[in-house]
Amino acid sequence: MFNALVQFIREQYRSDDFIPLHAPVFAGHERDYVTDTIESTFVSSVGAFVDRFERDMAAYTGSPRAVATVNGTAALHISLKLAGVLPGELVVTQPLTFVATCNAIAYCSAEPLFIDVDRHTLGLSPTALDAWLTEHAEVGDDGLCRTRSDGKVIRACVPMHTFGHPADLDGLVSVCARWQIVLVEDAAESLGSFYKGRHTGTFGALGTLSFNGNKIITTGGGGMILANEALGTHAKHLTTTAKKPHPYEYVHDEVGYNYRLPNLNAALGCAQLEQLEAFIANKRELAARYAEHFQGSDLKFFTEPADCRSNYWLNAVICEGHEQRDALLKATNDRGVMSRPIWALMNHLPIYAHCRKGELSNAEWLEARVVNLPSSVLPDLVV
Template identity: 50%
Template sequence: MTNQTALAGDIKDRLYHFLGAPEGFVPLHEPEFRGEEEALVTDCIRSGWVSSVGQYVDRFETDIAKVCGTRYGVAVVNGTAALEVSLRIMGVGPGDEVLMPSLTFIATANATSHLGAVPHFVDIEERTLGISPKALKAHLEKIGERRDGSVYNRETGRRLAAVVPMHVFGHPVDMNGLNAVAAEFGLQVIEDAAEALGSLYGDKPCGGLAPIAALSFNGNKILTTGGGGAIVTNDETLARRAKHLTTTAKQPHAWAFRHDEIGYNYRMPNLNAALGVAQLAQLDTRLAQKRQLAQAYLEAFSGHPDLQVLAEPEGARSNYWLNALVLAPHAAAARDTILETLNGAGLMARPVWEPLHTLPIYADAPRADLPVTMDLAARIINVPSSAHLVGALACPA
């Protein structure tokens, strides 16, 4: 039986040792502006190009596509919008089911629900926290029924339209395995790369591992545009449709307002894109700092009897967006005591998201057995992960 108070104190002391005792509260992940952000935003204001048209939107779309190893990028107002539009242009519609992890930020499910489709939760694997290809295949073989060129859920009668892998905390999912299962069952793949900018699966960037992907640049991400997201793809037809839909589906014309379908006012403003351009110029430095910080966590807790630090999966290179402590099963009951101790000591810590199938709004959604999801959800603690924290490593308290 683990002494919960002693374990919490030990974790706090180890964090103090290599991060230093905080003078104020240390956030989980805070935005950093150390480049040309102010100059580029000021240029927008002075030029008057502050809304959804401007040179920085075009430049940001080109730059973000390059980082993801894709040909096209479409900048939008947030990651949820990017997911919704990606799902829609990949053929997901009302009444369809979309397979996804239950252990994900709620945007993955909400984007599906906004289209009138239904989230369908599947289990994850411990090494990535992402969808398990093995569990997905077993579930599809159990509930899937092939007819009319598609696969249907024989329990609900609804079409299984797509699968949305999500790279949790920046750790790449087993995309080769998932893409193979998706191809076998005729499912579209929409990559939720909201947390994985700069992560590599093998030598391929996250965001370029499926026909289409969604990114987020919220204030807590590895780089930020304030609020914002992007759709990236190698398919010109998909890119054109994404840009059309997110620009209110307005047909090009010198003066007429002609719209050919129900679209969205989802384009990213030039002001936000200016922030993004400046932030992208710092991405390589930010990634190096994040990996240095992650290494410090790994070393600080190496061999710990009650927990381990979540490390990047073999064959991948993670951006380590958020560092995570994974408690051993025998220490799981100490989670809330650890959270209370760390937050009380000025070090922001939080549990992973509540599994979505446990929320009342998604309690009736179809799902597979989720033993790994439920086990890990009770044992994960995120700890301070801002890139600038590496500055404390040279002079530990």
């Protein structure tokens, strides 16, 4: 079975060489736009491509405002600050995520509260969240959600759209509204993914994107905050060292951050964004081929949730158990085809092992079974 999978993947990528998990494709105006920034000398945080990238991303996602940042973690850090997260407070998130989600919470001197995921989305479960809050929390007269045991404020909720598959946003929006918790979407992996016709990252008070080298489009590094006009304006201020506009004076009116995206990177992003829909069509075709290949197999190919359009950033299969998962990982990697397990659960990491958590049976079940397979844009479909 594994030999046939390796052969299938090699046929898709037409290569006997090493096949990475997800490589970028530069098939558009990347070289021209980057050259333009060099010739203009505006290669740092001020330049026309930064403004254009923000405008284009706002238009594509349907967000009132988009603010470019140096990476996705910085975008999430600022979003949590704008959501009002204070030191010592709790922020709900899922244990099945990349560590950056929890690190951004820690940057605010807050603490993750781990709630289980749904197996059909791989994202934070609104049912599990509501159940935990009903048992352990209450909303006070001041409108704040607090734990009953020690009065800790539960300020925000950060679901992550795993591998580009949208979480149950209707459910999460409803639960967060009922419990007076600010919804901040970690949409780092889901650019181009839509939930019931609406782009991920636009359902909460704020949303964040990532353009790391392994994402569906890349700026080398980079991220984006999606927000309304008021929060977006504040985000732009905070990420540019909180400097007030002035022809020559240096006046900073609050603690700010040097989180600006350089123009050089934004130029790359503008060229990549022009190709995004073609990339998604390509990757969805690859996902369809994987799904067909795995029909009747012991390995279950993970498909997008109902009423969603996923970007299929990383393709995933669910193994029968831990032993089959390890055998698949070894067989593919030994043959030069890169595969990776899903992340270790955040509550299993020493740095977050002390954090509060609910019952996590779905996350634990998935941790033992999920494997990502090569998901780069197919060469025969490159625009």
